[in-house]
Amino acid sequence: MKVKPLFWALLFCALSTLPGHGLGDSSNVRQVLHSKTVHASRWHAADLSATDLGVWREELDDAGRVHSWTIAGQIFALLLCAVFGLLVLKFYYRARREARRREQAESELNQARHALELRVQERTRELSLEVEERRRAEELNRGQKQVLEMLATHREQKIEDILRILADTVASQRRSWECSLHLVDRTRKTLQLAATSEGNQKLRRYLVSISADFPDAPESQACATGKPCVVEKMTEVRRPWSELLVANGIHSAFSIPFRVAGSGDTAGTLTVYSRLQNGPSSRDLEMLESAAGLGALVIEHRRIHAELLHNAYQDPLTGLPNRRAGEQALELAIDTAGRRCEPLAVLWIDLDRFKRINDQFGHGAGDRVLHTVADRLRANPLLTGRVMRMGGDEFLALIPGKTAGTDAGLIAGQLGKAIAEPISVGSAMVTISASIGVSLYPRDGASLDMLQRNADFAMYRAKTAGAGMCVYSPAMSAETGAALELEQALSVALENNYLRVVYQPIYAQDEHLTGFEALLRFHHPRLGEIPPSRFIPIAEEMRLIVPIGNWVLRQACRQLQSWMEAGLPCTRMGVNISALQFAHEGFAGMVSDILCECAVPPENLLLELTETVVMGDYGAVVRQMNLLKDCGVRIAMDDFGTGYSSLSYIHRLPIDVLKIDRSFIERLDEIESTRPIVEAVISMATRLGLMVIAEGVETERQRRMLQEAGCHGFQGYFFARPLPAEQAGHCLAASATKRAANPQRAAACAVTVP
Ligand code: C2E
Ligand code: CA
Ligand code: CA
Numbered sequence: 001m002k003v004k005p006l007f008w009a010l011l012f013c014a015l016s017t018l019p020g021h022g023l024g025d026s027s028n029v030r031q032v033l034h035s036k037t038v039h040a041s042r043w044h045a046a047d048l049s050a051t052d053l054g055v056w057r058e059e060l061d062d063a064g065r066v067h068s069w070t071i072a073g074q075i076f077a078l079l080l081c082a083v084f085g086l087l088v089l090k091f092y093y094r095a096r097r098e099a100r101r102r103e104q105a106e107s108e109l110n111q112a113r114h115a116l117e118l119r120v121q122e123r124t125r126e127l128s129l130e131v132e133e134r135r136r137a138e139e140l141n142r143g144q145k146q147v148l149e150m151l152a153t154h155r156e157q158k159i160e161d162i163l164r165i166l167a168d169t170v171a172s173q174r175r176s177w178e179c180s181l182h183l184v185d186r187t188r189k190t191l192q193l194a195a196t197s198e199g200n201q202k203l204r205r206y207l208v209s210i211s212a213d214f215p216d217a218p219e220s221q222a223c224a225t226g227k228p229c230v231v232e233k234m235t236e237v238r239r240p241w242s243e244l245l246v247a248n249g250i251h252s253a254f255s256i257p258f259r260v261a262g263s264g265d266t267a268g269t270l271t272v273y274s275r276l277q278n279g280p281s282s283r284d285l286e287m288l289e290s291a292a293g294l295g296a297l298v299i300e301h302r303r304i305h306a307e308l309l310h311n312a313y314q315d316p317l318t319g320l321p322n323r324r325a326g327e328q329a330l331e332l333a334i335d336t337a338g339r340r341c342e343p344l345a346v347l348w349i350d351l352d353r354f355k356r357i358n359d360q361f362g363h364g365a366g367d368r369v370l371h372t373v374a375d376r377l378r379a380n381p382l383l384t385g386r387v388m389r390m391g392g393d394e395f396l397a398l399i400p401g402k403t404a405g406t407d408a409g410l411i412a413g414q415l416g417k418a419i420a421e422p423i424s425v426g427s428a429m430v431t432i433s434a435s436i437g438v439s440l441y442p443r444d445g446a447s448l449d450m451l452q453r454n455a456d457f458a459m460y461r462a463k464t465a466g467a468g469m470c471v472y473s474p475a476m477s478a479e480t481g482a483a484l485e486l487e488q489a490l491s492v493a494l495e496n497n498y499l500r501v502v503y504q505p506i507y508a509q510d511e512h513l514t515g516f517e518a519l520l521r522f523h524h525p526r527l528g529e530i531p532p533s534r535f536i537p538i539a540e541e542m543r544l545i546v547p548i549g550n551w552v553l554r555q556a557c558r559q560l561q562s563w564m565e566a567g568l569p570c571t572r573m574g575v576n577i578s579a580l581q582f583a584h585e586g587f588a589g590m591v592s593d594i595l596c597e598c599a600v601p602p603e604n605l606l607l608e609l610t611e612t613v614v615m616g617d618y619g620a621v622v623r624q625m626n627l628l629k630d631c632g633v634r635i636a637m638d639d640f641g642t643g644y645s646s647l648s649y650i651h652r653l654p655i656d657v658l659k660i661d662r663s664f665i666e667r668l669d670e671i672e673s674t675r676p677i678v679e680a681v682i683s684m685a686t687r688l689g690l691m692v693i694a695e696g697v698e699t700e701r702q703r704r705m706l707q708e709a710g711c712h713g714f715q716g717y718f719f720a721r722p723l724p725a726e727q728a729g730h731c732l733a734a735s736a737t738k739r740a741a742n743p744q745r746a747a748a749c750a751v752t753v754p
Pocket of ligand 2: 517576
């Protein structure tokens with residue numbers, strides 16, 4: 001095509017120059033010359049006439065002219081053709097140049113378009129990568145946030161559930177990824193699967209347990225070395241199930257170990273199973289390490305939580321489940337018994353006078369006793385795993401199944417005996433008894449509260465009756481309910497003015513008043529008048545006896561003060577002191593302060609102590625007594641005859657007065673043999689320099705017998721009942737008047753009564 005214009009131009013020029021063609025053709029000149037030449041050759045030059053020559057000349061001239069014209073025409077035509085040809089050539093080349101330029105432009109355009117397309121593709125890829133990156137970052141953020149939230153808010157959430165969220169979060173980072181988390185077991189021999197991502201569930205059974213010393217598994221390797229382990233070709237792993245992983249589309253795996261704070265050992269691994277055969281990028285590794293760190297945090301958090309929970313449910317002293325755990329166990333046992341239609345026995349075990357051990361031997365000894373009792377309860381094969389410490393000296397034991405109905409009482413008896421065995425506390429041996437109350441499901445209640453309450457009622461009954469063990473009966477409820485109410489009332493008795501002190505006169509042999517015993521009274525607006533025999537043991541058990549007893553002491557001294565201020569003679573005031581009060585280190589100091597405060601001469605105060613006070617730490621008791629004696633205070637041994645009744649130990653103590661218990665005086669009338677005992681006691685005590693007061697003298701006969709035996713003081717209804725302060729004051733005034741009227745008798749009396 002490109003050569004065509006050139007060809008046509010050349011052809012046109014050639015043709016136009018050919019003879020006989022075109023405007024400037026010279027063929028007629030040549031024809032004329034040819035015919036003249038032929039004619040002249042036939043006629044020799046002699047034959048030619050001048051005319052002929054002229055004609056010829058003319059013809060030749062004509063022909064020459066014509067020829068010149070023809071040549072000119074031909075030249076012109078040639079020039080024309082040349083010009084035309086040049087023009088054609090020019091146009092042709094211009095067209096060709098144009099075409100080339102267009103082609104070049106087109107190719108440049110194509111190149112530019114191609115480059116643009118490439119750029120667009122690249123940018124699109126970059127953008128989609130960015131979008132993917134952002135999606136992953138968001139996914140990661142969301143997952144991490146969720147994990148942290150679950151940790152913070154759902155304390156009861158299972159650790160596996162939290163780790164599963166983490167595994168899903170990691171798996172969401174690459175479409176080709178699945179993720180699992182393994183935890184090292186206690187023996188450190190295996191890695192146990194804790195959680196796996198959603199898409200990995202079908203592989204679960206292959207990953208459940210991985211031997212920690214398996215050399216090729218990335219999990220065990222990471223665990224052993226404490227460094228990330230990458231397996232780029234799963235087929236290279238020698239493990240029985242690696243083919244199964246490959247068969248399930250897993251071609252590579254990488255495992256990151258993690259530790260928990262405070263422990264150098266690896267706690268677990270986070271492993272990625274990839275469907276591609278390549279390792280993680282450094283960025284991936286970075287992200288996986290941060291995810292593994294989160295896994296460690298979850299585990300650490302849960303461990304701390306579990307420890308707290310353990311502490312919250314276990315009694316640290318005895319190692320038994322505590323009250324909270326006990327209540328849960330009881331609830332569970334009730335539920336099980338209900339479903340199986342079986343009975344359940346609830347044993348409420350309370351140690352008797354446990355506080356005395358604490359007070360006498362110290363808290364270390366108390367702890368030792370509790371520990372031993374817990375061991376003894378635990379040792380009973382029928383109670384394995386079913387004994388709880390409910391607090392203080394209270395234990396709960398559960399007996400499920402048929403035995404509960406038939407043998408609960410028997411087992412309770414066995415437990416009581418086991419507890420009562422002597423316990424060695426340092427160099428001493430102590431014995432402690434327990435009161436056990438039994439309630440039965442479903443007979444005595446179907447709920448935790450009812451069973452617990454009724455077992456407590458039964459225990460209370462066992463305690464008050466000194467029976468050791470008691471099985472609940474509905475009649476106890478009312479009685480024990482009142483006791484609980486009493487406890488409640490007692491705890492607010494001082495603030496609510498439910499307490500008052502009455503004064504029982506004590507008389508000398510000459511029937512003159514020698515003093516009073518201050519006795520506490522408790523009047524509750526709803527429960528009425530409550531006798532000391534009921535509320536004093538409860539106050540002791542609740543340790544309320546200390547503030548209450550001190551209050552009585554102060555009241556009694558103030559009473560003496562107010563009588564003195566009223567001009568009455570200062571008389572002797574006996575005040576009962578509980579063992580707990582006496583064991584208080586600052587007791588002697590407090591007594592002395594009260595005496596000063598009330599300006600009462602110390603010898604007028606008689607502190608009445610029972611044998612239980614003296615049975616404590618002998619050295620401490622003697623020290624306290626001596627301190628009191630140094631103050632000038634007098635000390636009486638109260639209730640003599642109810643305990644060891646040994647005059648030998650009393651002899652060694654700085655005691656001034658012996659009060660013979662009412663039970664002896666009572667028997668003076670009834671049992672003949674009592675009289676010689678009482679007489680011997682009075683005689684011996686007198687010889688030891690002690691003043692003897694008989695308590696509970698109710699009859700003239702008793703009074704006479706005691707007087708004959710040489711008893712110094714008399715207290716009892718025969719003389720006077722405990723009186724309110726005002727009446728006691730009248731008594732004191734009357735006695736003073738009487739004494740003033742008969743000074744001789746008073747002097748005799750003063751000799752008899754120390
Ligand atoms: P106690 O120290 O042996 O007090 C004597 C008890 O015998 C008093 O009983 C008194 O009312 C009672 N009584 C006196 N004479 C007779 C009588 O002829 N017949 C009969 N049946 N009883 C008589 P109460 O007031 O009921 O006190 C009982 C116990 O309560 C006291 O025995 C004492 O151990 C304790 N108690 C009373 N007040 C206090 C106190 O303020 N502190 C302490 N720690 N214990 C106290
Ligand atoms: Ca007394
Ligand atoms: Ca007494």
